[in-house]
Amino acid sequence: xxxxxxxxxxxxxxxxxxxxxxxxxxxxxxxxxxxxxxxxxxxxxxxxxxxxxxxxxxxxxxxxxxxxxxxxxxxxxxxxxxxxxxxxxxxxxxxxxxxxxxxxxxxxxxxxxxxxxxxxxxxxxxxxxxxxxxxxxxxxxxxxxxxxxxxxxxxxxxxxxxxxxxxxxxxxxxxxxxxxxxxxxxxxxxxxxxxxxxxxxxxxxxxxxxxxxxxxxxxxxxxxxxxxxxxxxxxxxxxxx
Ligand SMILES: NC(=O)c1ccc[n+]([C@@H]2O[C@H](COP(=O)([O-])OP(=O)(O)OC[C@H]3O[C@@H](n4cnc5c(N)ncnc54)[C@H](OP(=O)(O)O)[C@@H]3O)[C@@H](O)[C@H]2O)c1
Numbered sequence: 262x263x264x265x266x267x268x269x270x271x272x273x274x275x276x277x278x279x280x281x282x283x284x285x286x287x288x289x290x291x292x293x294x295x296x297x298x299x300x301x302x303x304x305x306x307x308x309x310x311x312x313x314x315x316x317x318x319x320x321x322x323x324x325x326x327x328x329x330x331x332x333x334x335x336x337x338x339x340x341x342x343x344x345x346x347x348x349x350x351x352x353x354x355x356x357x358x359x360x361x362x363x364x365x366x367x368x369x370x371x372x373x374x375x376x377x378x379x380x381x382x383x384x385x386x387x388x389x390x391x392x393x394x395x396x397x398x399x400x401x402x403x404x405x406x407x408x409x410x411x412x413x414x415x416x417x418x419x420x421x422x423x424x425x426x427x428x429x430x431x432x433x434x435x436x437x438x439x440x441x442x443x444x445x446x447x448x449x450x451x452x453x454x455x456x457x458x459x460x461x462x463x464x465x466x467x468x469x470x471x472x473x474x475x476x477x478x479x480x481x482x483x484x485x486x487x488x489x490x491x492x493x494x495x496x497x498x499x500x501x502x
Contacts, residue, residue, distance in 0.1 A: 267416045270445055271306060272430040272437055275299045275452040275492075276466050282434060285462035295454050295490065300372035302452050302494050309427040311351040311419065312370070312377065315436040316361065319354035322368045322379075323361040330359070330390040337389040337396070343422060344399040348378035351423050353403075355382045355436055357410065359391025366400045380423070384410060412443040434468035441467045441478060448498050449480060455491035 275295055276282050284290045292299075344366060352368040354361070367376040380401040383392065386408050395402050403422070405415035419425050430440055440446055451466070480497035488494050 266420060267413075267445070268311065268420050268425045268428045269307075269447050270416070270428050270430050270440065271309070271448040271450055272432075272440070272446045272466075273303055273306060273450040274432055274437070274466055275454055277454060277456040277458045277463075279457050279459065280465050281458035281460070281463040282432060282466055283464045284458065285460060285464050290458055290463070291454050291456065295452065295492065298488055298490060298492055299452055302450065302488070303429065304372055306429070306450055307427055309429050310349065311353060311423065311425040311428040313353040313382075313428060313430050313436070314355070315433045316354065316356045316358075318431070318433060319356065319361055322352070322354075324364045327360070327362055330388070330394050331397075333390050333393060335393065337392045339385050339387075339389070339392065339404055341404055341418060341422065342392070342396055342402050344378075344396070344401045346378040346399075346401070348376050350375055350377040351380055351419075351425060352377040353380050353382055353419065353428075355410070356391075357382070357384045357387050359383070359388050359394070363395075363398050363400055366398060382410060382415060384408060410439065412440055412445055416445060432466075434464040434466060435470060437466060438468040438470070442469060442473070442476065444478070446478075446499065448483075448496065451495045451497070452488070453493045453495060 366379050369376050383402050383404055384406045403418050405411045479500040481500045483498045484496040486494040
């Protein structure tokens with residue numbers, strides 16, 4: 262049972278048979294071939310109003326120009342900023358170092374009719390120049406944590422401020438691994454493609470940045486479907502402790 266103060270989090274990903282989601286050196290090993298099936302399975306998931314991705318994935322929606330940030334010209338309080346927006350759907354992008362630049366404050370996904378309001382996830386250590394930049398672009402941001410992201414706080418703000426009931430966590434591995442480490446992945450929806458990457462540096466579905474004790478989380482299989490192109494769609498729910 263999901264905590265009523267948090268959104269229900271479904272980690273929706275595609276992987277090789279050996280659980281890899283990318284080549285590990287920026288080489289895409291699956292998307293082109295299986296993206297249609299990935300969105301098809303996403304569309305069959307329970308109703309959802311939010312998506313969350315890491316900084317590298319967000320780059321594909323960002324401006325291609327990486328201009329320097331304007332100097333700080335006013336006082337910036339390091340608190341959540343909700344910009345004016347009409348959208349009822351949300352894209353949460355992790356960018357705690359303030360690397361991405363934006364041309365607009367909404368994102369259009371090919372399989373979703375309506376645009377998503379862009380919300381950047383930052384921490385108290387994110388440069389204030391970046392917060393000023395986001396405000397000037399009418400882009401929302403949520404502040405969660407001092408140096409590293411405080412995921413319980415982040416998801417609680419997402420539920421409270423954006424009224425998100427169900428959120429799709431769509432990687433990559435560091436982001437998924439951090440949310441897993443916070444014990445907040447309620448479901449896993451995995452499109453397994455008939456490939457093997459066979460490479461240690463290739464990124465796995467869940468990655469932890471630092472060496473920590475083994476922490477196995479149990480899931481129960483709730484559905485399995487044979488899909489086109491030799492794929493299998495697996496759906497798991499977190500097992501009751
Ligand atoms: N197969 C699939 O279904 C699938 C889905 C999504 C993505 N991918 C692939 O996965 C690869 C990487 O994806 P990604 O960028 O979305 O995510 P990621 O590998 O989890 O993280 C990439 C960056 O996002 C920021 N980040 C992630 N977790 C963070 C945390 N807990 N705290 C602070 N910052 C965090 C960091 O940015 P900084 O470096 O700026 O600190 C990090 O280097 C890409 O090659 C993408 O194509 C595959």
